[in-house]
Amino acid sequence: MLAGTIYISFLGAAGLLLLPKGSVTAARILALLTAIAGFALALTSFVHHRSGELFTVTRVPWIPTLGIEYHLAADGISLTMILLTGIIAITGILFSWNIVERTKEFFAFYLLLIGAVYGVFLSYDLFLLFVFYEIVIIPKYFLIAIWGSTRREYGAMKLAIYSFVGSTMVLIGLIAAYVVAGSKTTSLVDLAQYPFSLHFQMLAFPLVFVGFAILAGLWPFHTWAPTGHVAAPTAASMLLAGVVMKLGAYGCLRVAMTLFPLGLGPWGFHVLGLTSWRDVFALLAVIGIIYGALVALVQKDFKFVIGYSSVSHMGFILLGLMTLNQIGLTGAVLQMLSHGLLAGLMFAVVGRMVYARTHTRELAILGPMNLWKIIPFAAVTFIVAGMASMGLPGFSGFWAELMILTGAWRSYPAYALCVGFGIIIGVVYIWRAMLKAFFAETGVELTSPQPSLPPITLPERLGAIILIGASIFVGVCPQVFQNIIIPAFNSPLFEGLRKGSWQ
């Protein structure tokens, strides 16, 4: 049944292309219904598989001579990600209600992207995972290049190049692993249990990890993220920040760390106080957290603030992965969910509610409009999203960051302190952006936007309420997710990790 999420999305994309020319409303509704159907399937599975353990969805041979199978499976981690994808898909369509230019192509690309994302999260065969991973790149490029804004060709091309560089690194690593293991299977769990030599793992792990982590915005390979987010149309930014970046983090956890667990172990020597790849990536993650937050602090463009905040928040996820203890890893998965919801919400406020109305994202121009009086809903939504994103209790971000910090405290106490500093800057840049974007400073002459702004529409309100509600739900009942994420780490897939450097 869970496989249906992929098929429905692809079918929906095909169905959209069959619609007559100019049928805007039909396209929107078809897209929304498809997304809702996908979410309904995801939610049903989520409710049915409360144990969080791995279960097979579909398994048929695909290219038997190479040992490649069409193998879909899910556990608590992928279920969480699939639920997130479903929510973001629905709200993304709600926030794209205003797209009138080539509507059906837009939603067709959109659904193609969603279907491929579902595919990545469900794949249990490396080759299949890679295929879906590549499919993601294509619609992403077109969504930005056709419907984007500010320097869209540049942003789209940069994103595509970064993605391809990353996937090439992943591909090299995967082929190497396939060959070394004897060219019989591409099954993830079989390869994960193959005893690769320490030397091989030490080389292959950073290659594959960085390959995926590029898409997760690992510093210093993050630069595609802010420009890509800014150039993308609202729904695409939401997808990019909400789920596509999670693909990278998911790949790091699901592929790189499970296939080459020994690669996380100590080198046996140290360089600048770093003794393993784990130390290196943890350091890069912490740099990303602080660096992203600092750069977000001085942006003049509202959307760049959110773009860099994504870099900062993705650093939390990568740090959580590198803690290698249960609480840190669980926190990382929870942060994937939380950041997906909140980054989506923030991009929706900036891109749809503000930019689509005022046609500017310059904080210096937005301020004097005193937008909180004209579109109070947008201001309130941003404030709530900001509070959630800075990790206030009661919202999803609190538990995620708390668990990551607790995990980090056990593995890297000094980094935990630095992260605390990053959290403080997080509060500052969110509040700065909020004040500058929605509230005129005293003494500044007010400018009224021309022509007068249309009010916030129903789909926007719905979308905002869904995302805020989801974040509060996670914040109030985190155990619903913890209960299915934690057992997932007990599957054979993570055996190497548990035996090796697990703390």
Next chain:
Amino acid sequence: MTWIVQNLWLIPALPILAAGISSLLKQKSRISAASLAIGSMAVSFLLSLCAFAHVLTNHETDQVLTYNFGWFQFGNEWLKLGWMLDPLTAVMLVMVSFVGLLIFIYSTGYMEHDENFTRFFCFLALFAGAMLGVVIANSLLLLYMCWEIVGLTSYLLIGFWYHKPEAAAAAKKAFITTRIGDLGFLLGMVWLYTKSGTLLFYDNGAGCLEHSALTHLVAQTTVYGLSISAAISILVFCGAAGKSGQFPLHVWLPDAMEGPTPVSALIHAATMVAAGVFLVARIYPLMSAHAGTSLSPTIALQVVTWIGAITALFGATIAVGQYDIKRILAYSTVSQLGYMMMGLGVGGVAVGMFHLITHAFFKALLFLGAGSVIHGCHEEQDIRRMGGLRKFMPITFAAYTVGMLALCGFPFFFSGFWSKDAILHAAHNWSISQAPYYMGAIGALLTAFYMTRQMYYVYAGSSRLSDASDDSSHVAHRDPHESPAVMTAPLVILATCAVLLGFVGTPAWPWFQSFLEGNQANFTLAAFSEAGIIPVMLSSSLLVFIGLGLGWFFYGRTPITSASAPDNLGKLQPQIYSTLNRAYFVDAIYGATIIRLNTAWSILCDWMDRWVWNGAVQAVSYLVLAFAWLDHFIDTYIVNSSFDGGCEGVSRSGLLLGLLQAGRVQNYMRVIGCALVALTIFLLWGAK
């Protein structure tokens, strides 16, 4: 366990529920708000009577009926709350709900023209519920929670006419002053919890007021050889002193008279201010816990006695110098609360509580009477501008006279006599010192004196209301009028109680005392012959007559004719009199010391905050911003340009290579030629 014990919680819950519902009502729905409050109070009163009857019939069992339940768990410990029913609770329940009911009814008349009528009844009902909660609580924590709600409603009701700056200031003052006392209460409670592990009073032997916990608390000592039980008791007594307006925390109570008069009657005379006395009575086992078999009073009880005695005398002297009808009564309340505390200290629960109950009735009566007077005199509160009201308000006058005589302790026929006499008798027999007895006795004389003074000012002579017309702010030339029946009826009922209540606690038939102590009372006239009773009774009667006579001497002989004429006593000793009028300058002293110190400290902290800490924070913020700009620079010019540069390099090298493949055959031939020459030279060179 009977129905009433299990459902005792209904008694406070009903008024609170009524408050909750009426908070949702519109301002216009006056009748429903008032009937909700009165109806819930009436049901609570009936339930209280049931509870009282239950205690009365199960009198001999001598067992505290409790109902405890777990509230929440932390670690392995359950925090338990609960309620209890013992004679003390039963008496207080009946008193609070009965007086409350009468005052609620009275308020419908008094507050008739107020536009915030609905809000008033909402607060009043919330107060009543919280006060009943204080009474039934079987846990110091539950008591504290209700205690704080009581404080909150008191704040809200004092400041009910918040548009008057005095009322707003008085509300704030009341809240802050009582909070200072509550700090001690809270500390005592926390200490008690850490030492005994429970805050339940009675819990089948495991409660903090029961034998095992008390022996444990008495055995340990803290600084100056003070036992822990005494230290905790004194801390909790701080809270009681704050609520009950004991010296030196009494300053809020006179100011609290800015609230509507029914509030003054209910909260600041009959019930809330008595909550402190009740609290001391409730934790009396802790207060009086002895280490061995020594018979002398414990340190805690000595503190209570001395504070009570000082307050009793102190309040009475100030009351002599006041002109505001409600402020006289307020200082009188302070003084009487001192008597109650003293009674608890020297004579035990029964003595103090008896005075609490009788005082609740006659002081509520006096306040309601004062309210009736104020209402009839068109919101005039200055007694110098009244006079002659006996003619205009006969019912109020009669009821007020009863209340006044009860307060003075007029012999034999009024309840105040019996309860005050019990206190004086106990003080006379106190083993530590005789001073409290003399202080109480002088206080009794002064009480009779200032009440006589007030009576002459208000009711005798001719009306001086028209004198007020000099003051242009007043509406001139309106005669005072008697209040409506809805206001006078409660007066009559309270007056009846003020007379009759005394007869349940006379030495001859000490039913009340025996009820609280769980004994059987027998009627015996022989009790009068016990040592000391008759002399104390005679001397206190004599003092009352002297007080009344002095009052007549100063104010009754020559009628007061003019509102602007100086006080007859004030003419004699103007300096002392103005000291009394200004309440010994306590407020001014606080203003010059504690408040000024606090202000200076605040200014210092503000300065530190502005310049030192803010400077540091600013410096950090600039540092962070500098780093932010640096990172921004790195991101734009290094991370990003290296990507852009790399891409550009790729495309430029593509262009360069493209030049080689431009499709011009001549170029290809030229390259081949050059290469051929180079190869030939190389081969020749190599062959050499």
